[in-house]
Amino acid sequence: MQGRLIYLMGPSGSGKDSLLQAARAPLEAHGCRFARRVITRSAESVGEDALGVTPDEFERLQGEGAFALSWRANGLAYGIPREIDDWLSAGQDVLINGSRGHLEAARQRYPQLLAILLQVDEAVLRQRLLTRGRETPEQIELRLARSRKLQQEDRERTVILDNSGPLQQTVSRLLHLLDEARQCA
Ligand SMILES: Nc1ncnc2c1ncn2[C@@H]1O[C@H](COP(=O)(O)OP(=O)(O)OP(=O)(O)O)[C@@H](O)[C@H]1O
Numbered sequence: 001m002q003g004r005l006i007y008l009m010g011p012s013g014s015g016k017d018s019l020l021q022a023a024r025a026p027l028e029a030h031g032c033r034f035a036r037r038v039i040t041r042s043a044e045s046v047g048e049d050a051l052g053v054t055p056d057e058f059e060r061l062q063g064e065g066a067f068a069l070s071w072r073a074n075g076l077a078y079g080i081p082r083e084i085d086d087w088l089s090a091g092q093d094v095l096i097n098g099s100r101g102h103l104e105a106a107r108q109r110y111p112q113l114l115a116i117l118l119q120v121d122e123a124v125l126r127q128r129l130l131t132r133g134r135e136t137p138e139q140i141e142l143r144l145a146r147s148r149k150l151q152q153e154d155r156e157r158t159v160i161l162d163n164s165g166p167l168q169q170t171v172s173r174l175l176h177l178l179d180e181a182r183q184c185a
């Protein structure tokens with residue numbers, strides 16, 4: 001049986017990386033795999049364990065068909081390595097850090113994907129992004145504006161996960177909803 005693609009998305013600063021890190025051990029214990037993203041951002045940058053490449057390297061990899069999914073946002077290019085298809089074919093669930101802007105294209109390639117939208121209100125988001133300090137205040141405002149624009153899309157087929165409270169609470173909710181989804185599959 002084919003594994004399920006779990007597509008975690010949400011505004012910049014909603015806590016996707018934090019949640020992926022915190023939920024990783026318990027989910028791996030259930031056989032779930034995690035994709036390491038390829039991003040045209042320096043490897044030293046704060047945040048997830050992504051592979052940082054130059055725009056030229058990204059183009060080359062894309063041309064070679066190295067990505068199962070790829071998109072551009074916030075002035076960066078993002079790729080999800082093709083190996084997720086091997087994991088899915090082997091029946092393993094795969095969790096990825098996705099983009100709301102790319103959800104429709106991702107659904108076309110993976111019709112069974114489970115979309116989870118991580119949600120936090122805008123004042124909290126702004127504060128978290130400023131505290132994280134990875135982007136300038138101007139870049140943060142652009143990210144918040146992008147979030148507002150994407151807010152209404154594809155709500156009815158998306159599971160909402162609130163991350164306004166403590167991270168551990170969100171981890172427990174994620175594990176619970178993935179259990180439920182497994183039982184419905
Ligand atoms: N539940 C939480 N409570 C308090 N702070 C949190 C919580 N979740 C995440 N944070 C903090 O918010 C900031 C943004 O989180 P994180 O980098 O995980 O977001 P992200 O959604 O991955 O953002 P981006 O898409 O821009 O990479 C981090 O500094 C993180 O420590």
Ligand SMILES: O=P(O)(O)OC[C@H]1O[C@H](OP(=O)(O)O)[C@H](O)[C@@H]1O
Pocket residue numbers: 009010011012013016047073074076078097098099100101102146147150
């Ligand atoms: O705004 P949307 O389309 O949801 O997401 C755009 C991209 O921005 C964020 O990346 P990061 O903040 O650079 O890590 C997300 O992880 C996503 O890949």
